[in-house]
Amino acid sequence: MTRGAHRAENTPVEPDLVRTSEGMSCMSRTPPDYLTATQEALEAVRSTSPLVQCITNSVVVGFTANALLAVGAAPAMVDIPVEAGMFAGVASGVLINLGTCREEQRAAALEAAPAATAAGTPWVLDPVAIGALPVRTPLAHTLRDLGPSIVRGNASEILALAELGSGGRGVDSTSSVDEALTAAQLLARVSGGAVAISGATDVVTDGVSVVRLSNGHPVLTKVTGGGCALGAIMAAFAAVTPDSLTAAVAATSVYTVAADLAAERSALPGTFAVALLDALSEVSVDDIAARAVLA
Amino acid sequence: MTRGAHRAENTPVEPDLVRTSEGMSCMSRTPPDYLTATQEALEAVRSTSPLVQCITNSVVVGFTANALLAVGAAPAMVDIPVEAGMFAGVASGVLINLGTCREEQRAAALEAAPAATAAGTPWVLDPVAIGALPVRTPLAHTLRDLGPSIVRGNASEILALAELGSGGRGVDSTSSVDEALTAAQLLARVSGGAVAISGATDVVTDGVSVVRLSNGHPVLTKVTGGGCALGAIMAAFAAVTPDSLTAAVAATSVYTVAADLAAERSALPGTFAVALLDALSEVSVDDIAARAVLA
Amino acid sequence: MTRGAHRAENTPVEPDLVRTSEGMSCMSRTPPDYLTATQEALEAVRSTSPLVQCITNSVVVGFTANALLAVGAAPAMVDIPVEAGMFAGVASGVLINLGTCREEQRAAALEAAPAATAAGTPWVLDPVAIGALPVRTPLAHTLRDLGPSIVRGNASEILALAELGSGGRGVDSTSSVDEALTAAQLLARVSGGAVAISGATDVVTDGVSVVRLSNGHPVLTKVTGGGCALGAIMAAFAAVTPDSLTAAVAATSVYTVAADLAAERSALPGTFAVALLDALSEVSVDDIAARAVLA
Numbered sequence: 106m107t108r109g110a111h112r113a114e115n116t117p118v119e120p121d122l123v124r125t126s127e128g129m130s131c132m133s134r135t136p137p138d139y140l141t142a143t144q145e146a147l148e149a150v151r152s153t154s155p156l157v158q159c160i161t162n163s164v165v166v167g168f169t170a171n172a173l174l175a176v177g178a179a180p181a182m183v184d185i186p187v188e189a190g191m192f193a194g195v196a197s198g199v200l201i202n203l204g205t206c207r208e209e210q211r212a213a214a215l216e217a218a219p220a221a222t223a224a225g226t227p228w229v230l231d232p233v234a235i236g237a238l239p240v241r242t243p244l245a246h247t248l249r250d251l252g253p254s255i256v257r258g259n260a261s262e263i264l265a266l267a268e269l270g271s272g273g274r275g276v277d278s279t280s281s282v283d284e285a286l287t288a289a290q291l292l293a294r295v296s297g298g299a300v301a302i303s304g305a306t307d308v309v310t311d312g313v314s315v316v317r318l319s320n321g322h323p324v325l326t327k328v329t330g331g332g333c334a335l336g337a338i339m340a341a342f343a344a345v346t347p348d349s350l351t352a353a354v355a356a357t358s359v360y361t362v363a364a365d366l367a368a369e370r371s372a373l374p375g376t377f378a379v380a381l382l383d384a385l386s387e388v389s390v391d392d393i394a395a396r397a398v399l400a
Numbered sequence: 401m402t403r404g405a406h407r408a409e410n411t412p413v414e415p416d417l418v419r420t421s422e423g424m425s426c427m428s429r430t431p432p433d434y435l436t437a438t439q440e441a442l443e444a445v446r447s448t449s450p451l452v453q454c455i456t457n458s459v460v461v462g463f464t465a466n467a468l469l470a471v472g473a474a475p476a477m478v479d480i481p482v483e484a485g486m487f488a489g490v491a492s493g494v495l496i497n498l499g500t501c502r503e504e505q506r507a508a509a510l511e512a513a514p515a516a517t518a519a520g521t522p523w524v525l526d527p528v529a530i531g532a533l534p535v536r537t538p539l540a541h542t543l544r545d546l547g548p549s550i551v552r553g554n555a556s557e558i559l560a561l562a563e564l565g566s567g568g569r570g571v572d573s574t575s576s577v578d579e580a581l582t583a584a585q586l587l588a589r590v591s592g593g594a595v596a597i598s599g600a601t602d603v604v605t606d607g608v609s610v611v612r613l614s615n616g617h618p619v620l621t622k623v624t625g626g627g628c629a630l631g632a633i634m635a636a637f638a639a640v641t642p643d644s645l646t647a648a649v650a651a652t653s654v655y656t657v658a659a660d661l662a663a664e665r666s667a668l669p670g671t672f673a674v675a676l677l678d679a680l681s682e683v684s685v686d687d688i689a690a691r692a693v694l695a
Numbered sequence: 696m697t698r699g700a701h702r703a704e705n706t707p708v709e710p711d712l713v714r715t716s717e718g719m720s721c722m723s724r725t726p727p728d729y730l731t732a733t734q735e736a737l738e739a740v741r742s743t744s745p746l747v748q749c750i751t752n753s754v755v756v757g758f759t760a761n762a763l764l765a766v767g768a769a770p771a772m773v774d775i776p777v778e779a780g781m782f783a784g785v786a787s788g789v790l791i792n793l794g795t796c797r798e799e800q801r802a803a804a805l806e807a808a809p810a811a812t813a814a815g816t817p818w819v820l821d822p823v824a825i826g827a828l829p830v831r832t833p834l835a836h837t838l839r840d841l842g843p844s845i846v847r848g849n850a851s852e853i854l855a856l857a858e859l860g861s862g863g864r865g866v867d868s869t870s871s872v873d874e875a876l877t878a879a880q881l882l883a884r885v886s887g888g889a890v891a892i893s894g895a896t897d898v899v900t901d902g903v904s905v906v907r908l909s910n911g912h913p914v915l916t917k918v919t920g921g922g923c924a925l926g927a928i929m930a931a932f933a934a935v936t937p938d939s940l941t942a943a944v945a946a947t948s949v950y951t952v953a954a955d956l957a958a959e960r961s962a963l964p965g966t967f968a969v970a971l972l973d974a975l976s977e978v979s980v981d982d983i984a985a986r987a988v989l990a
Contacts, residue, residue, distance in 0.1 A: 163458050163756050163772070164760050171624050171670070174621075174623065174624060174669060175670065180459075181529065182458070182459050186535075196570075204772070205772055205774060207799050208799060209502050240778050241778070274746060275746050275748075275770075275771030275786075276769075277769055327765065371973075373972075373977065375765065375968070375970060379969055383671055462755060465754050466965070466968070469918065470917065475754075476824065477794070478828065478865070479795060480795065480797055480798075486827075487865075504797050675965060675966075678961075
């Protein structure tokens, strides 16, 4: 794993890299040119308006729906038992975020994840604040084993999801992105999907390739839902992108380039949050070309 | 019904139309001049600040409270069992929105609806995303039979509430407003109240009269709660307006004229949502006179 | 009590007042110079970023988290049973707000309050809309008896918490701040903490001293969460301020001075709410010195 990851890390946008991974069935595929793939995914989200089911926390649920609408997707916060599993079979993508996972949401999550997998619907797991908290942590581990297409979290959450760390300080990470990279690669190998670690530089991996994205602005950490909404947008991009790694990279790039644009308008948190929604609706494929910093 | 509806449809603002409906006790009343009635209702909301109880979804609950405050009403999100029924007896109006109807909210709704009816409190039903979803759909049918003063939904939801359609795509309608008009008229006849169908042109009917309102802006569909907040505002207007049809028309007119004003400030979703709250607090009777498009 | 309160009321910022209270163990302490203490507390919040656990209502939870982030604190909305009590032991401060207290939140509150007390963590009780409502009212009385560091409410809520009134009109007070002052002093004596009554002039008391704060703007009452967010900010300030009275005064002063700054930008509710978050992140110790009106 180390060797493969290292190799990919140095050539993340190399278009003809043949990746081989012991943890996956032996396969050969050509990683996309991430910039072009991001532009195509953005256009596909806007033209097809994927229906994204969100089982997410009460703090960010409104902002998340607005972010999905702004970028061109269609939110549907179907998060009650019986309906959640059924809906996951018809949704284009699913987000499961454990931020305030009350009992009905926990049941809904345990319905939706396998239903999504059974229907071939991509789903994203955001294990908010796991580590020491005794309800969400085992739930996150259970969901992890159901094979999320994408896992998104900060370094402490990724370490805790891999059972290699005890979590952060509430929703804040106490570990660095680099400390969590090996855990992220391990998780991705096991799930067969992608894992994204948020930080000043965001890192996305499928266990082999490692892509680093350096857009965004510190004020994003001063807006609640700044990270959670990205999880929903990843589900939207996964709905139009066959490859989970590419979907996570594309969503991160679009979201953080939009954050750059918004921060130019204002780096104060209230105005920035409003400008971010505007920017998500305006960000163009040319903006992505001009601003995206991937390595 | 068809004849009566047709007649009314062609003369929606005719002031001396005598309506007769087989489904209601035979009665004669003079439909108001909607423009004047809307202006009076807006002033009455601002001067009396009706207390509007909302049992609504977690996505839009904050925006809904802010919209009520902006227009001059007083929100009270009392949505837990035991309290909900009691409060419905003292509130000025009640909204029941099924968007994320967890178990306690379902019990609260089933308390509040009959309590409101018993107290003579007008109440609004917003059957969000009903059709195929197996929890909210039968609940909406039960509530429908309790006689809501106003039903508000998109075309797919109105068809599903009348058991004439299988619902839309999540919260999005897959049917046109005109396709749902007969269903709306049927529902209104049975409930004795009004039914409002949201769309590019909004249509409100009491089963006989049909009023079409053509204000608003497409960006309203890019803001979560754009429709749900209108349901709450309908409850506020119903609290100060004896006639449900007039209340629904007045609330729709005020809300969509405010949306017009806001869209002139910005048609980007983040800025627009903020401007909409500003506009709801500023919209004047003169704005209504100058801009309202009713037919 | 009356005499002591009266004396303190006339000399609230007298730096060397020796207070004696029959209801507390006899003690002597020097009340701080509130202006300096407020400035120091603001700097301490920003430099230490206290972790504030919120068990709060669904209407304001997002705005509350954003307000905490803006002022420099770290929100953590851990509000489910089992986790809530555990987290209260590690949080820097806790807010319990009863606005939409569903069953799990009620259990969470009853875990968190004693856990916070046991850990020496300051906690704030906001008894939203208590009085006649039969679920939240007895819960608020139970929590009151667990010794909140700070109670925050409008006059009707404070009277109802002291069992001296029957509550207001939903979330609106029907009593004046002065009518509630004796009740506030009684509550503070019993709890050993501070009680803040919100109004055009905010009043904070520890049962002896009475501080009146006259910043803020009427538009604050047109934004949902305008008061609820202050409860969370009080918990943040209590985390960095040993004295509950000083913490409540400092939080109120910072928050209402920020509201003054925001209202200069716009007194329309949508724009104001955004500007308030900006102002909370920008408000400086010099702004406090120049604008705070305490007596």
